[in-house]
Amino acid sequence: MYDQEQIIQIYRQGFFICAGLSVVGGIMTTIFFLKFGIRRIIAVRTGYEARKEIRRIEEENRKKETKTSDVFVLKKNVMMVHTNEVIEKDGGRS
Numbered sequence: 539m540y541d542q543e544q545i546i547q548i549y550r551q552g553f554f555i556c557a558g559l560s561v562v563g564g565i566m567t568t569i570f571f572l573k574f575g576i577r578r579i580i581a582v583r584t585g586y587e588a589r590k591e592i593r594r595i596e597e598e599n600r601k602k603e604t605k606t607s608d609v610f611v612l613k614k615n616v617m618m619v620h621t622n623e624v625i626e627k628d629g630g631r632s
Contacts, residue, residue: 581587
């Protein structure tokens, strides 16, 4: 069979192989974490991204408000209404 020195050598080689594989795995994990944007996915899943977006929208709305004698008046955005009306090439002269 094996004597003790050979068994120690086998365990030592196994240790270095496993240590090398764990280092390679750690490097690959870091690369995948950065490449696939895992931090953003975690932020979306925990709701942090939504809270951040809500704060941004509230801040935007706060900037749009104007204060007039303790009454806040919101500025309104003008919407353009599009119709299906066709304009003739000759300017409607027929």
